Amino acid sequence: MRVCYLTDEPSKIPAIRAMLEPHHLVVPRLLGDKASFGSDGVLMVDADLRVMARVEQIKVTLSELRAVTEKLFVVQKHLHHMVAQAYALGATSIVRSNREIGPKLAQIEAAAKASAAPEANSGTARPEIVDCARAFATMFSAINHDQSIDLSDAERATARVIAGIERDGLGAWLDDVRRYHEGTFQHCMLVTGIAVGFAIEIGFTDFDIKRLGMAATLHDIGKARIPLSILDKPGRLDPKENEIMRQHPAIGHELLKALPDISQEILDGVRHHHEYLDGTGYPDGLSAGKISDLVRLLTISDIFAALIESRPYRPPMPRQDAYKILSDMDGKLETPLVKAFRNVALVA
Missing domain, CATH: 3.40.50.360 (Flavodoxin domain)
Structure with missing residues (x-):
């Protein structure tokens, strides 16, 4: 070659x-x-x-x-x-x-x-994945250079995820992302793909698919300000590192809130995707009555993505095992939504 x-x-x-x-x-x-x-x-x-x-x-x-x-x-x-x-x-x-x-x-x-070869599928990264990764890189790079992000980058990334999943299905998207990317970009693209697949599965309108997809695309933007020694640590974080990592939702909210075209729903998803119904989440310790439907969907997608990620120090968790963990989080996640997520987790 x-x-x-x-x-x-x-x-x-x-x-x-x-x-x-x-x-x-x-x-x-x-x-x-x-x-x-x-x-x-x-x-x-x-x-x-x-x-x-x-x-x-x-x-x-x-x-x-x-x-x-x-x-x-x-x-x-x-x-x-x-x-x-x-x-x-x-x-x-x-x-x-x-x-x-x-x-x-x-x-x-x-x-x-x-x-x-005849009847073979291409093993190279599809254009949607390349363009999506480039959009994430552009946004993270802007933040690292103390510049405002351009929401059109997030919209482009979300549109590419939606197009890829509608054409080839969620399973193909997950496999390709894990094959060609790692770390924070892999996680962001997995979460967006899973959230979009979830929205399609439960019959959301095109507008609501895009809305949830945008929240997923931007949900971890605050990680651009977390030290790489923590983001990419090959193992469990110590208490001090975990405290720093837990700041990323609030950092993301702070980075985005001044953008003129950002919606309150997306800001809510960015700040609260680690909140649990029983009030044990972060950064605000919200309980069920204050957690929106969009956040509930995003949280399920985020947890599932984290479990099935491919990392240098461990293989992806099988999807059935990841879904069992979600199912065992009764009281923290909304049970009917977890049940609705079953086909996304195990079949899609």
């Missing part, structure tokens, strides 16, 4: 060639070079995204390579905060170390061969 390797350091090229050749054809190019890559193969970007001049050079190269569907970015673990920048630039996949490059290319190559 042809690997178009774009880098900012000439010294990286020999190591990449030694690692990938002769199985792959490595075509190197330094940022700023005028030589053309061509339009086939995989584009692999390995550059310091902290330097804005290099980011601008990458944008120029990407504008010349719109026909390349697979864009693999190398974001080393110590630069994890640049993942959002990579997705904003158009990454379809991220690797965190050179050791991950070979297996990821093998996955891409196998998917390409499968998609070329």
